[in-house]
Structures are given as structure tokens and as C-alpha cells.
Amino acid sequence: MSKAFGGFPALADVTLNLSSGRVHALMGENGAGKSTLIKLIAGVLKPDSISVTKDGSPLPLNDAQDAHKAGFRFIHQELNIVPQVSVAENILLGRDLPRRFGFAVDWNKVKTQAEEALAFLGATHVDVTLPAGDLPAGDKMMMKIAAALVSADQNEPVLYVLDEPTAALTGEESEMLFDVIERLKAKGTAILYVSHRIDEILRICDDITVLRDGEFVSKNEISKTSKVDIIQAMTGRDFKDAYPKREVPIGIDTIASLENVDTSNLQNLNFELRAGEILGVSGLAEAGQTQLLKLFMGLGKVKSGAASFLDEELPRSPSDAWARSVAYIPRERRGEALCLDMSVRANIVLPHLSDYGFYAKPWLENKDALEFGGKVQLKSSGSTQPVGQLSGGNQQKIVFARAIQGNPKLLLLDEPTRGVDIGAKYDIYLLVRELSANGCAVILTSTDLPEVLGMCDRVLVMQEGRQAHLLERGEMTSADLLSHFFNNNDAA
Amino acid sequence: MMQKLRQSGTLLGFVLILLFFALKLPDTFLTARNLINISQQLSMLAVVATTMTIVMVMNDFDLSVGSMASLSGIVAAMIFTAGYPVWVGLSAALLVGVLGGLFNGFLVSVVGILPFVATLGTLTVFSGMAFLLSDGKTVFGRDIPASFSGFARAGIEIGDIKIPMLTITAGLVIFICWCILEHTNFGRRLYAIGGNKEASHLAGIKVVRLRLYAFSLTGLGAAGAGLMYAARVASANPTQGSGLMLDAIAAVFLGMTMSRRGEPKVIYTLVGVLILGVLDNGMTQLRVDSYVREILVGLIVLAAVAVASLSKLRQA
Numbered sequence: 121m122s123k124a125f126g127g128f129p130a131l132a133d134v135t136l137n138l139s140s141g142r143v144h145a146l147m148g149e150n151g152a153g154k155s156t157l158i159k160l161i162a163g164v165l166k167p168d169s170i171s172v173t174k175d176g177s178p179l180p181l182n183d184a185q186d187a188h189k190a191g192f193r194f195i196h197q198e199l200n201i202v203p204q205v206s207v208a209e210n211i212l213l214g215r216d217l218p219r220r221f222g223f224a225v226d227w228n229k230v231k232t233q234a235e236e237a238l239a240f241l242g243a244t245h246v247d248v249t250l251p252a253g254d255l256p257a258g259d260k261m262m263m264k265i266a267a268a269l270v271s272a273d274q275n276e277p278v279l280y281v282l283d284e285p286t287a288a289l290t291g292e293e294s295e296m297l298f299d300v301i302e303r304l305k306a307k308g309t310a311i312l313y314v315s316h317r318i319d320e321i322l323r324i325c326d327d328i329t330v331l332r333d334g335e336f337v338s339k340n341e342i343s344k345t346s347k348v349d350i351i352q353a354m355t356g357r358d359f360k361d362a363y364p365k366r367e368v369p370i371g372i373d374t375i376a377s378l379e380n381v382d383t384s385n386l387q388n389l390n391f392e393l394r395a396g397e398i399l400g401v402s403g404l405a406e407a408g409q410t411q412l413l414k415l416f417m418g419l420g421k422v423k424s425g426a427a428s429f430l431d432e433e434l435p436r437s438p439s440d441a442w443a444r445s446v447a448y449i450p451r452e453r454r455g456e457a458l459c460l461d462m463s464v465r466a467n468i469v470l471p472h473l474s475d476y477g478f479y480a481k482p483w484l485e486n487k488d489a490l491e492f493g494g495k496v497q498l499k500s501s502g503s504t505q506p507v508g509q510l511s512g513g514n515q516q517k518i519v520f521a522r523a524i525q526g527n528p529k530l531l532l533l534d535e536p537t538r539g540v541d542i543g544a545k546y547d548i549y550l551l552v553r554e555l556s557a558n559g560c561a562v563i564l565t566s567t568d569l570p571e572v573l574g575m576c577d578r579v580l581v582m583q584e585g586r587q588a589h590l591l592e593r594g595e596m597t598s599a600d601l602l603s604h605f606f607n608n609n610d611a612a
Numbered sequence: 613m614m615q616k617l618r619q620s621g622t623l624l625g626f627v628l629i630l631l632f633f634a635l636k637l638p639d640t641f642l643t644a645r646n647l648i649n650i651s652q653q654l655s656m657l658a659v660v661a662t663t664m665t666i667v668m669v670m671n672d673f674d675l676s677v678g679s680m681a682s683l684s685g686i687v688a689a690m691i692f693t694a695g696y697p698v699w700v701g702l703s704a705a706l707l708v709g710v711l712g713g714l715f716n717g718f719l720v721s722v723v724g725i726l727p728f729v730a731t732l733g734t735l736t737v738f739s740g741m742a743f744l745l746s747d748g749k750t751v752f753g754r755d756i757p758a759s760f761s762g763f764a765r766a767g768i769e770i771g772d773i774k775i776p777m778l779t780i781t782a783g784l785v786i787f788i789c790w791c792i793l794e795h796t797n798f799g800r801r802l803y804a805i806g807g808n809k810e811a812s813h814l815a816g817i818k819v820v821r822l823r824l825y826a827f828s829l830t831g832l833g834a835a836g837a838g839l840m841y842a843a844r845v846a847s848a849n850p851t852q853g854s855g856l857m858l859d860a861i862a863a864v865f866l867g868m869t870m871s872r873r874g875e876p877k878v879i880y881t882l883v884g885v886l887i888l889g890v891l892d893n894g895m896t897q898l899r900v901d902s903y904v905r906e907i908l909v910g911l912i913v914l915a916a917v918a919v920a921s922l923s924k925l926r927q928a
Contacts, residue, residue: 417814438816438817439816439817439818442815443816450811455808455811456811458808459807459808459812460808461874461875462803466800466804466807470804470811470812470815471816473797473800473801478796479795480794480796480800
């Protein structure tokens with residue numbers, strides 16, 4: 121099976137060869153043309169020229185229907201689900217539901233069909249009658265994959281396209297996904313796998329194609345390439361190390377301290393955070409990581425125990441937190457951090473508007489936006505550009521620019537590099553190191569374990585809202601850390 | 613290109629409407645007297661629409677402005693009837709506006725009811741209160757002090773043109789709203805709330821409090837417009853403001869089609885108000901049936917918003 125694209129502005133003369141039973145990785149920085157390519161295969165975008173051949177014979181590909189007929193299935197990073205409707209219906213969405221007497225929906229059949237699809241994925245724990253919106257992020261992904269599988273009844277899928285499927289998954293859920301990919305492979309389908317996570321790609325993929333600036337850079341078998349080669353192909357420059365090292369020792373001042381703290385959804389919090397320290401928070405999906413960060417934003421009440429921030433009580437509200445030099449980078453960039461229709465400038469200065477007094481001072485805001493945008497190496501067409509037009513990496517840099525403008529004493533990072541390409545990731549790590557060198561304490565949570573281990577001095581492991589372990593970084597590996605997610609006996 | 617067309621389309625439409633009436637009514641339309649007359653006719657709508665813009669900036673709504681305008685007129689008139697001086701009546705009416713607005717804001721931002729539902733509820737409540745207070749009757753004649761109704765007839769003379777006080781009042785309100793939304797950090801925050809409520813909250817913006825303030829300003833504007841109307845007709849009746857709400861929302865929507873990212877802006881709202889006012893005036897002069905007029909106004913608003921929405925789809 122081979123495909124060729126030519127002359128699309130965002131994509132020039134790229135050829136992709138996918139073979140059945142093999143997982144093909146597609147890599148490239150943001151803006152390299154991965155999304156364009158996927159949209160072309162899906163028939164969503166009209167190419168200037170395209171030729172698709174399957175087993176030597178040409179295949180029509182003019183719209184989404186053609187793509188579906190050809191047996192192409194897509195699982196996107198942005199989970200398009202209908203949250204109010206049951207899991208089963210979401211899985212069967214867009215298809216005729218099984219019927220009784222020719223008109224009434226046969227709900228039992230709906231349920232069994234959905235359950236069968238989930239069972240194939242090994243996700244038997246999901247209750248298909250729940251509203252889809254109530255599922256944890258990982259189960260939602262399983263649901264979407266199940267939905268792609270179900271359509272297999274009508275015509276055999278020959279190609280699955282997975283766009284950053286693990287971005288919202290925890291380590292454990294990713295493992296489940298990899299098993300599924302193995303099974304799909306065994307069935308003889310081809311898989312196009314798009315991800316920013318190189319370790320994953322090295323593990324599960326067979327071939328790799330790298331794009332840069334809309335052009336084809338290299339194609340190779342995974343076994344014949346290495347991490348360094350891939351990164352070099354993607355960025356076009358030599359690559360030293362994925363994570364910058366700590367250069368300034370941790371300070372002595374205590375920034376925050378929690379002693380036997382319980383809140384409405386967290387228990388047994390016990391740690392001290394010193395100036396410049398980077399504390400990782402890790403655990404299975406939704407074990408309380410986000411709530412722990414939000415506690416310092418004044419979202420959550422301390423029920424018992426002693427909690428202090430800079431020798432005073434914890435902030436009472438987000439506005440109190442920002443005023444007291446806490447900066448927060450939320451998990452959902454689009455939903456929780458940015459006003460997408462608004463300008464770069466307005467988004468950067470947003471939490472600091474009170475610093476400008478009663479009257480708006482656009483020239484001052486502009487100056488600050490340029491200064492802090494420059495510090496984070498933001499690439500935009502100017503401070504009035506709407507942030508919705510920027511790439512994911514640059515959007516995240518805006519959120520960082522906002523955070524450093526307040527000269528924070530405590531920086532809260534929830535998945536700071538999710539959906540961010542390698543180059544921008546490194547810039548972000550450098551920023552975090554610089555802030556830490558200036559005495560800012562950092563709490564970081566991420567599902568990307570190498571990131572946690574690469575950046576953090578200590579790692580706090582949470583289990584079901586409870587602080588289970590507080591580990592020194594030391595020589596810990598991802599596997600060591602992962603094992604602490606499950607094990608209850610605190611050896612450390 | 614599409615963007616430019618969308619933004620200037622409504623303005624172009626406005627110019628065409630002006631041209632049409634100027635040609636059809638060569639002797640009466642583009643005269644100083646008629647233009648001043650238009651400005652006075654639409655001064656109440658201008659006040660309601662610009663203060664409505666304040667909540668619509670946050671993606672909120674206030675459907676209760678019309679009945680608030682009726683209520684405030686009635687409150688003032690009842691206080692005049694009871695023999696209190698004019699300033700007491702005015703302050704009480706404006707206070708009712710602020711309190712009503714705060715109540716709307718409370719329902720929307722503290723209780724968390726959708727603005728559409730919350731203000732639909734208060735619409736009926738305010739209207740019922742106006743009927744209850746006035747016993748369903750129009751208050752007029754000697755009960756309305758001359759110094760109150762005289763305000764609407766007064767004006768500032770410049771040469772041989774007299775600019776009515778109502779026009780000047782509306783101008784002031786527009787100017788203040790423009791300053792608030794465009795030139796204060798309060799306004800910036802309201803736009804941010806409209807852009808993304810959750811993000812604004814997490815970025816330390818006091819969303820609940822600001823929504824309360826914004827709704828109370830809209831309530832105040834509605835009450836002010838009610839007083840202006842009562843002064844102009846030297847009477848108050850419990851249904852006098854009922855037409856204001858739909859026109860005000862229509863004016864803001866018309867204005868939104870002109871702004872770059874489809875957000876409400878005071879200046880564009882003003883253009884929306886002018887379009888509605890000019891249409892009304894011109895068609896009255898052409899003796900177009902008032903029912904036909906309503907149909908036409910509705911169609912124009914739909915057309916403008918449809919063009920804006922279609923061009924946005926095209927962009928995506």
C-alpha cells in the first residue's frame with residue numbers, strides 16, 4: 121500500500137508507504153505537517169494533488185466517505201465525544217442502532233455490541249450505560265478506539281490512524297493501548313501512529329517517517345535508527361540532552377509546608393517545599409494530582425492538619441493566589457488557560473491586570489507582553505495576534521509568559537508539555553530550570569514519567585487522593601516509579 | 613477579504629439605508645430638525661443597548677431590561693404622586709434598577725442559572741411589580757411634576773439648533789460605557805470572562821463579583837432609560853419599556869457583525885442603534901405600516917447575523 125501527496129502548501133511531495141501488520145510512526149515538530157497529512161488521508165482537506173494506491177491499484181479519495189469506504193479509521197487526540205449520552209451510544213455514534221420491530225431501538229443489543237468492542241480492547245471494567253462525560257480520560261480514549269473498531273462490521277478496516285493517542289492516558293492505560301495495537305497488528309491492519317513521545321515510538325513502531333516544515337526528511341525502520349537520529353531529523357539540529365540539568369542547588373527557605381493535611385478529596389498530605397525545589401507529583405490517572413495543585417490556587421479547603429504558604433495560610437482563591445506570587449499552568453490549555461479569540465497581549469497580562477491600575481494602559485501591556493513573550497521565545501506575528509492561531513507549543517509559551525510575569529515564588533505545572541513539540545519542550549524545561557535557579561519552588565505533575573524524572577528533585581506519589589510515597593529522585597527509573605503507583609508499603 | 617466584507621457589510625447596509633431615505637424623502641429626511649428628532653427618539657434605546665453591551669461582552673444576556681424600564685418609571689411616578697421631591701423619585705428608581713440588576717447577577721453568577729432563564733424570570737417579576745405598584749393604570753397629568761417632564765423638552769441651544777437633553781444624556785451614557793469597556797481594566801476583565809470563563813477564573817479574575825457588577829450596571833441603564841421615557845411622555849405606564857429589550861439585543865447583535873472577532877463593542881452597538889432608529893423614522897415618514905416595519909427590522913437583523921455567521925464558517 122502506498123500513498124503520494126504533492127504540492128500542498130503545508131505539505132510538499134510527501135510519500136508514505138504503509139504495510140499491513142506494521143506500525144508506522146509519523147513524527148515531526150508542531151507545524152511540520154502531520155495534521156495536514158492526516159486530514160488529507162481522512163479526506164477532510166482537499167489536496168492540490170494526491171494519488172493513493174492500494175495493492176498497486178488506485179483508490180479514489182475525495183471526501184470523508186471515500187476514506188471510510190477504503191477502510192481508514194481515525195482516532196484523534198481531541199476526544200470528540202457526546203458527554204451527556206451513554207458510553208454505548210457514543211461507541212455506536214453515527215451508525216444505525218440495532219432495532220427491534222424495525223423502529224424501536226434494541227437497547228440490549230446496543231449494550232452488547234458496545235461491550236464486545238470494549239472487551240476486545242481489554243477494557244471490560246467500563247460500564248457502557250454511564251454517560252460518557254463521567255468516564256476518566258483514559259476510558260474515554262478506550263471508548264473512542266472501540267467506536268473505531270465497531271465500524272469494522274461494515275467493511276474491514278485496513279488502516280488505523282492514531283493521533284497522539286497517549287496524550288491523555290496514564291502509563292497503565294498506555295500499556296493497555298499498546299496491547300490493543302499489537303492485536304490490531306496481528307489482524308493484519310496497518311497503523312499510522314502519530315506521537316511526540318519518542319520512547320513510545322521506539323517501543324511499539326516498526327517504521328518511521330519524519331517530517332519537517334511540510335517536507336519529507338527521512339524514512340527508516342525503527343530497528344535501524346535511534347532516539348538521537350530521530351530528534352536530529354525532526355529539529356534539524358544536534359541534540360544534546362532531553363532535560364537540562366540542575367545547576368543551582370536547592371535553597372534553604374521554606375516556600376510551603378503541609379503537615380497531615382486532609383481536604384475534601386485529598387488525604388495525608390505531608391511535605392515541605394523549599395525555594396528552588398522541583399517536586400514531582402505522580403500516580404495513576406486522577407489520583408488527586410490536579411487537586412493537589414489546585415489546593416495552592418485556593419480551590420479546595422484544608423479540613424485538618426497544618427498547611428502554610430510563605431508562613432501564612434494557603435491562598436483563599438485564584439485571585440489571592442496570583443496576588444501572592446503563585447503561578448498556575450492548568451492541564452487543559454484551551455479550556456482552562458487561554459481566551460483563544462483574544463490577543464497574545466491580553467492573554468499574557470490577564471492575571472496581572474491589577475498591576476496596571478484602574479485605567480487600561482495598552483502601551484505598558486504591550487511592552488510587558490513583548491518582554492515576557494521574548495523571554496519564553498514566543499513566535500507570533502505580533503502582540504495583537506489571536507492566540508487561537510498559534511501552534512500548541514506557542515500557546516503553552518504564552519501561558520508560561522503569563523506565569524513568569526508575576527515573578528512567582530511557587531509555580532504549579534499540570535502537564536506542562538502536553539501536545540508540545542520537542543523544540544518547544546526543551547525551551548520550557550530551560551525556563552523551569554531558570555525559575556528554579558531564581559528561588560521559585562515548582563510542583564509538576566505529568567503522565568510523561570521520563571519528564572517527571574528528568575526535571576524533579578523529589579517525587580510524591582499519590583494513590584486515590586492519598587499521599588502514598590515521597591521519593592528522592594536518586595537513581596530511580598520509570599519502572600521503579602511506576603511500581604510505586606501500586607505498592608502500598610512505603611519502603612522509602 | 614471575507615473578513616473585511618463581513619465587517620463592513622453592515623456599515624454599507626446602513627449607508628444604503630440612509631441614501632434610500634435621503635432620495636425618497638428629499639425635503640424632510642436629511643434635515644437638522646429630523647436628525648435631532650431621530651437622536652431624541654432613539655436616546656432610550658441607545659442607553660439600554662449600550663448598557664446591555666456590558667453584559668453581552670461576557671456572553672451573558674439580560675432579557676429583563678424592558679420590564680425594568682417600565683418598573684423604574686412607575687416607581688418614580690408613584691413617589692412623585694406621594695408628594696416627594698423629584699430627586700427622591702429619581703434616586704429611588706435608579707436604586708431599583710441597580711438592585712434588580714444585582715438580583716439578576718446573583719441568580720446568574722452565584723446561583724448559576726443560565727442568563728436566558730434567570731432574566732426571563734425576572735422579566736416577569738419586574739413587570740408584575742410594575743403592574744402591582746400602579747394598579748395597572750397609567751400615571752399622568754398633575755402627578756408628574758413639570759420639572760421632571762420639562763427635562764425631556766429642554767435642550768442646549770447651539771446657534772439655531774437645540775440639542776435635546778435626552779440626546780445629551782444618551783451621549784454621556786454611551787461615552788461612559790465606552791470608557792468602562794475599552795479603557796478600564798474592569799472592561800478588560802469582562803472581555804476575558806467572555807473569552808473563557810474558566811480560564812479567567814483560574815487566572816485570578818473575580819468572575820462572580822464582576823458579573824454581579826456588570827448586571828447591576830445593565831439594570832441601572834435600563835432604569836435610566838425608563839426615567840427618560842417617562843419624562844418624554846410625561847407619564848408612566850407598566851408596559852412602556854416592553855419594546856426596548858428586543859431592539860437593544862438586536863442592536864448589539866448588529867454591532868457584533870461589525871467587530872473583528874465578533875465581540876460586542878459600544879461603538880458598533882451605537883451603529884446598530886442608529887440603523888434601527890433611522891429605519892423607524894424613515895419608514896414612519898413613508899407611512900409604512902408598523903407591522904411591516906417590524907417584519908423588516910427582524911429580517912435585517914437576521915440577514916446581518918447570517919452573513920457574519922456564514923463568513924465565519926467559511927474562514928474555518
